[in-house]
Each structure stands twice: as C-alpha cells, then as structure tokens.
Amino acid sequence: MLTLANVDSFYGRSHVLHAVTAEFAGDAITAVLGRNGTGKTTLLKTLMGLTDRMTGEIRIDGTEIGSAPPHVRARSGIAYVPQGREIIPDFTIRENILMGGFARRDGRRVIPDLVPELFPYLMENLDRRGGVLSGGQQQQLAIARALAADPKILLLDEPTEGIQPNIVEEIEEIIIRLNREAGMTVILVEQKVDFARRAAMGFAMMEKGRVIAAGPIAGLSDDLVHRHMAV
Template structure:
C-alpha cells in the first residue's frame, strides 16, 4: 500500500526535517506514528500529500511513485487527509463542507451519500449549520467525514484528538476502527493521546529527529510495559 524509503524533506532549502525516513504500511493496517513535538510527524504527512517537497528518497503508494506529484493528483489516487487543526471551511455549512470533499473526485456523484451522515449523526442534525459555529469535536467529525466521502484507500489523520472532549474522541476512535475492520480502510494516525492509539493501532512507529527509531506490533503490551512511550514521548 505505502512504501517510503530514505526520504529527505524540509521547509527551507537544505533543511532535513525528514532525514532518511523509511516506513511501510500494508493494506488494511492501522498504524500510529508517534514522537515528541518537532520530530517530523506532521512534515511527513504533508510530504505524503505533496505539500512539502521531497528532495531525496522514494514514496510509493499503491505501486506508483508520488514524489513530485501535486496534492490533487495524490488525493485522486486515493489518499485522504485530515490535517491538524481540522481546516474546515468555517463560513460554509456542514453540507457545503461535505460537498467540497466531493469536488476533487471527478466521476463521483455530487450528492452526499446517506452513510456520510450515519457515521456521526450529529452532522445530519447540523447539516445547515455553519462549520465555524460548531464545537471542536463536531468540526473534527466533519473534517473526518469530508475526507472519507472521497472513498480513500489510505486515510492520514494528524492529531485528531487535539482539543476535543474525551467522549467524542472515543466515538471517533470507535467509528474509524469499525470502518477499518469492515471496509479494509488503511489508516496512518499521528497522535499524542495514547488511549486512542492503543484502542486503534495495530502497529506503532516511534520517531526521533526525522526518522523511525523504534517500532512494535505488540501494541497492547505497551499498556504493561510503557518503556518505549516514556523513552520516546516524555518531555
């Protein structure tokens, strides 16, 4: 599904926020990318989506090289992205925001499918409400559905629990886990909330200084032995 090898990327000429970054994800996996602030997690997601230039290395998605492709081309290949801070259109209604999620996918019906509102029923109730007037949790639910409405193969989530009340975080985790299990959606999750990570992820990758330094598929064992969490996440 996703194969990344020796990637170097940054925001300024010569900078190496990602410095020899390599990782892979199999179809249907839910993988968490973890690390302290400033280690390059968000930069990696932006590089995947074509928002940050990759100067070295390879990123293959579904067998196709995506380095150098434009964001809309990557989205049409089947990559969905929910950025940190949600990035919804505050002056648009819920329905208008969801229609924006369909615009980048020529050939898809422009009608919002019923299942989009079934994921988080509060959005059906608020479909005529402006996005900017909703709570942070509802905005996050909207951003997630907007990304899912394009039927991505891989969903990138950047800190989806940030600033959201625990009950909504739990609901988001349940919905995404169900979609991953029932529909085979592949998910790459950048997150600081370890309860959400432990509830969703099948594999954890720990990042420092622009590359992966530790990984484990024994995710539940981290509850009993949180040594990697303390080592790579504690300030």
C-alpha cells in the first residue's frame, strides 16, 4: 500500500499539489486522470522526490519515505518511467537497461528475467544505440530499465503517448501483464479512458493540483470524465 496524506508539492515558488491525500492499493493498477496541467506528472515526481519541496507524508506499507532523497525512494521499491522516456541515446540498449540496476536493493546490475519474455526485440539488439530506436522501442527500453531496479511499485507517465499505433496495444498489454502476472503495483498517468477502464482496478481524478474523485474503476462515470477531462 502506498499512501499520501496532505501532500503539497512545489517547484520553486510554484505551488502545484494541494493537500493531496490518496491510497494506491498494492498489487493493483490505479489510473491517475485529468486534463493536462492538473498535476498528474507532478504527483509522480513528488513520489520520487523530484520536486523542489514537499510537505505532508508519503508511506509505503506504513514506512514514511516523504523526507527521503530519490535514491532511497528508488531502493525502497519505486521505479519511474517518465513522460518522454528519457533514455540515454548514446548508450546501448544493454547499457540503458543496466542503469536501472543502480537502484536495486541488492546492488546487482543484471537484465531482469522478464525482459526477454516481454521485449524480445531488445534482447535481439542489445548492442544497438538507444537513440536509433523508434518511439515505441524506446518506451519498451524505458520500461525494461525500470524493471532492472526490481521494483514493487511502477510509476508510468502516459506510456503510450507519441507511440506508433501498432505498438500502443502491445505496450498496454505489457502493463497489464506486469500487474496481473508479476504482481507489480502500477500507478498509471493516462489520458485514454478506455485503456484506464480496461486495465485499472482504481482511479484518481485530478483537478488544479487536487484529487477531486477516487475509488474503484467502476466509479469512473462518463459524467465524471466529461466534467474533468473534456476540453
């Protein structure tokens, strides 16, 4: 269980998250939804300790991590796949994946057993530079790098954005498998309501830096989507 209690988060003087209180169930996918600019990405960065300042409490299974630096949070079992992927273009696929191992609690840097099963293309091209991959292949690489940290909780920021249509469904299925088969807790920032409803067990709707609705995914009504996501 990952919980936030009265979390405020800041970039410099900019106050982005306001008194966010939320629970993310273990072994579940929770979709975080809302219009652009409502604080969804900042929520994930706050969980990783990547904003300038935060107040409030963040706990994993009751252990407070809100005051811990990013590397300690990573070693507590959180991995982050950012929007835009942020792979290192001059590193090979192998090198990009192994970078994730720096966050492992046991210090091992290995390619996870899941990677050959989920991403055969990556395993067949380990010496290719990350910068020559397509957007979809780079997203696969970013997820593989996160898995190298051996996480319990995976944070995904719009993982199918800007990806060619033939790979979108593949990425979606991989996210579902990571939860259903690998037992990973997934917090998924997503704009595609159909995918959120298909994959997630719960949701949190954000508006102006606040969670204004949350609960089981069955409660994500068309009216709620229209009021808080329609442009």
